[in-house]
Amino acid sequence: EAEVAQSPRYKITEKSQAVAFWCDPISGHATLYWYRQILGQGPELLVQFQDESVVDDSQLPKDRFSAERLKGVDSTLKIQPAELGDSAMYLCASSLDSGGRDGYTFGSGTRLTVV
Amino acid sequence: AQSVSQHNHHVILSEAASLELGCNYSYGGTVNLFWYVQYPGQHLQLLLKYFSGDPLVKGIKGFEAEFIKSKFSFNLRKPSVQWSDTAEYFCAVNPNDYKLSFGAGTTVTVRA
Numbered sequence: 001e002a003e004v005a006q007s008p009r010y011k012i013t014e015k016s017q018a019v020a021f022w023c024d025p026i027s028g029h030a031t032l033y034w035y036r037q038i039l040g041q042g043p044e045l046l047v048q049f050q051d052e053s054v055v056d057d058s059q060l061p062k063d064r065f066s067a068e069r070l071k072g073v074d075s076t077l078k079i080q081p082a083e084l085g086d087s088a089m090y091l092c093a094s095s096l097d098s099g100g101r102d103g104y105t106f107g108s109g110t111r112l113t114v115v
Numbered sequence: 116a117q118s119v120s121q122h123n124h125h126v127i128l129s130e131a132a133s134l135e136l137g138c139n140y141s142y143g144g145t146v147n148l149f150w151y152v153q154y155p156g157q158h159l160q161l162l163l164k165y166f167s168g169d170p171l172v173k174g175i176k177g178f179e180a181e182f183i184k185s186k187f188s189f190n191l192r193k194p195s196v197q198w199s200d201t202a203e204y205f206c207a208v209n210p211n212d213y214k215l216s217f218g219a220g221t222t223v224t225v226r227a
Contacts, residue, residue: 042205099147101166102164103164106158108158
């Protein structure tokens with residue numbers, strides 16, 4: 001079964017440092033999503049790509065977060081500088097179509113701890 | 116604000132008991148509805164989905180959910196749970212093919 005690959009699995013960083021997460025979606029999936037899941041809460045969408053274009057980044061804290069999907073395949077999410085409140089699980093997902101009607105396929109996530 | 120509400124934060128039950136998890140949403144118009152499950156240490160997996168047609172949908176592992184439009188609800192059910200159903204369950208709504216929004220999740224613990 002095809003999977004969404006994410007790395008690293010775990011990341012511990014000091015506040016004010018930069019951190020980056022990588023995601024490789026399922027081959028052929030044009031739509032890619034980054035979600036943040038704080039402990040005890042459901043995932044919250046940070047950014048949605050359609051191919052290489054951002055279609056929704058309304059919940060992305062743009063003063064410190066950035067995301068790119070240069071070739072419309074894999075994607076990187078960056079935080080600079082990291083803050084204590086950024087500690088969370090960062091999930092990447094992909095779907096075949098922009099509406100996600102077949103459901104999203106999620107990766108295993110990157111658990112970020114900011115100390 | 117538009118939202119997805121899951122009524123139970125943590126449910127504890129014994130094997131063979133019946134399970135029902137509540138989910139309500141506040142979006143108007145056309146909605147696509149999903150239940151996802153996250154087993155300990157694993158990634159989110161799709162349990163079932165509803166787009167249109169028969170409001171009673173069947174998913175994997177014996178789960179089913181019923182869409183009641185008048186109540187803005189999409190409750191998840193399983194007649195007889197197993198220890199392996201211990202997991203966190205998330206209801207999600209995709210209004211008008213827009214972004215997928217999740218509820219806060221319900222942790223289900225099944226005692227052997």
